Each structure stands twice: as C-alpha cells, then as structure tokens.
Amino acid sequence: MFEHDNNQYDIQFNKGISAGRVNFNTSSSDDYLTNENFKTLRTNIMFCGADIKVIVLTSSRENEGKSTVSAELAKSLAEAGKKTLLIDADMRKSVLLRRNVVSQNFYGLSELLSGQAGIDKVLYNTQDPYFDAIFSGRFPPNPVELLGGERFKQLIESARSVYNYVLIDSPPLGTVIDAAVIAARCDGAAIVVTPGKITVKEVAEIKDQLIKSGCKILGAILNDIESKRTKYYKKYYRRYEYTPSGKRIK
Numbered sequence: 001m002f003e004h005d006n007n008q009y010d011i012q013f014n015k016g017i018s019a020g021r022v023n024f025n026t027s028s029s030d031d032y033l034t035n036e037n038f039k040t041l042r043t044n045i046m047f048c049g050a051d052i053k054v055i056v057l058t059s060s061r062e063n064e065g066k067s068t069v070s071a072e073l074a075k076s077l078a079e080a081g082k083k084t085l086l087i088d089a090d091m092r093k094s095v096l097l098r099r100n101v102v103s104q105n106f107y108g109l110s111e112l113l114s115g116q117a118g119i120d121k122v123l124y125n126t127q128d129p130y131f132d133a134i135f136s137g138r139f140p141p142n143p144v145e146l147l148g149g150e151r152f153k154q155l156i157e158s159a160r161s162v163y164n165y166v167l168i169d170s171p172p173l174g175t176v177i178d179a180a181v182i183a184a185r186c187d188g189a190a191i192v193v194t195p196g197k198i199t200v201k202e203v204a205e206i207k208d209q210l211i212k213s214g215c216k217i218l219g220a221i222l223n224d225i226e227s228k229r230t231k232y233y234k235k236y237y238r239r240y241e242y243t244p245s246g247k248r249i250k
C-alpha cells in the first residue's frame with residue numbers, strides 16, 4: 001500500500017525539530033472546577049512513580065471523554081513544568097485533529113508510522129513550551145499493524161528520552177483492539193469511565209484486555225459528562241484538605 005521505505009525517515013526528537021506551532025484548544029481552559037479536577041489528576045499521575053512516563057488513555061465505549069481528558073491532562077502536566085507529548089493515536093476518528101485546525105497539508109502519526117514522514121513533519125509545538133503534540137494523520141487502512149510495528153516502538157522509546165510524560169489518546173477498547181496494542185508499549189493505562197453509562201462488566205473486560213497486554217492499570221478516571229462535577233469537586237475537596245504539616249483538617 002505504502003511505497004515508502006520505512007527506514008527513510010528517522011524517528012529522533014532532535015533539538016528544535018518541529019513541523020510548526022498550533023494554538024492547542026482544550027475545551028474548558030477557563031473552567032475553574034475542571035482545572036482543579038485536572039490538577040488532582042495530575043498529582044495522582046505524578047505519584048504513580050518515576051517509572052510511569054508513557055500512559056495510554058482508553059475507555060470501553062465511544063464518547064466517554066478520552067480525547068478531552070488526555071488533552072486537558074497534557075496541558076495540566078505542562079503547566080506544572082513537565083515536558084509533555086500528547087499523541088493522538090485514534091487514527092480511525094480523530095477529534096483532536098478537528099479541534100485544532102492544522103493546515104490541509106499536514107502529516108501525522110499514520111504518515112510517521114508508515115514511513116511517509118519523519119518527526120520533523122509531524123511534531124507540533126503549542127502555545128505552552130512544555131506541551132507538544134502529534135496528531136493522528138490520515139486514516140490508514142491498517143491502524144493495528146502500524147501501532148504494533150517497529151516504528152511505533154521507536155517513537156515511544158525516542159520520546160521517552162526527551163519528555164517527562166507521553167500521553168496517548170486511543171479509540172475505545174470495547175470497539176477496536178488498538179488501545180491494547182498501544183498499551184503493550186506503555187508503562188501504564190488509565191481507563192476513562194462515564195459513571196452510570198457503562199456496566200461494571202464492560203470495565204472489567206477492558207481491564208482484562210489491558211492486563212493481558214502486559215500494561216499496568218493506573219486507575220479509572222471518572223468523567224461525569226452530565227455535569228455533576230460540582231458534587232465530585234466537593235468530594236475531592238473534603239478528601240484532600242490537609243494542613244502544611246500533613247494533618248487532616250476535616
């Protein structure tokens with residue numbers, strides 16, 4: 001299908017390499033409650049340990065908020081001074097690409113993995129110097145093959161040496177296998193769950209699939225799309241209010 005020589009374009013994050021700059025749009029940058037929740041999530045990720053750098057976010061079904069959460073979390077980690085790369089690995093239906101207008105003539109993950117482009121053509125800087133992104137690229141005929149291939153492995157290993165965190169957005173694992181293939185290259189997986197919308201059995205099934213891929217499950221991220229966020233926020237606040245000496249206030 002692709003006539004290009006897979007080794008023609010190197011996968012090395014050399015200093016200053018970039019395809020350009022985008023103003024990365026996250027959905028809720030001015031929403032205080034959401035910002036607070038992402039700071040908590042960021043803290044939880046940081047406490048997972050220094051060996052957890054490459055993280056895939058997946059869910060059971062579509063529209064549970066994987067793309068929104070990965071973008072917000074990447075932004076939040078960057079704001080904390082952690083150099084973060086967001087990889088949009090949903091090559092079947094990229095939302096991040098649509099949300100962040102890039103020129104018509106661009107390359108993304110599918111072109112990188114199929115050997116049609118090098119890092120210099122796919123790596124975008126954003127308004128935050130600590131936040132870079134690779135968008136999905138055009139829909140390839142063989143996403144699973146590309147994600148299971150040597151170039152994806154090289155991409156992750158190379159990114160590891162440059163970034164503090166690599167977050168990977170993926171398609172729903174209840175629908176296609178891509179996230180499990182990605183997880184095999186990651187240090188950890190976070191499952192985005194919409195409370196009340198999916199069953200415990202569904203979550204258990206994708207958890208088993210991720211474990212089979214050899215990836216550590218970091219936990220579930222509850223994304224309450226129906227806006228019960230105020231309630232969760234209060235809960236979080238009660239649970240985490242401590243004095244500087246570590247003594248719990250409530």
Ligand SMILES: Nc1ncnc2c1ncn2[C@@H]1O[C@H](COP(=O)(O)OP(=O)(O)OP(=O)(O)O)[C@@H](O)[C@H]1O
Nearest residue numbers: 061062063064065066067068069095172223224225
């Ligand atoms: N916490 C939230 N509050 C309100 N709206 C949300 C929240 N999280 C996500 N959304 C909205 O829900 C929709 C689906 O979100 P998103 O695209 O992030 O889901 P997804 O899991 O990546 O979907 P897909 O499986 O199709 O890739 C979007 O319109 C998004 O703006």
Ligand SMILES: [Mg+2]
Nearest residue numbers: 066067090095
């Ligand atoms: Mg998505």
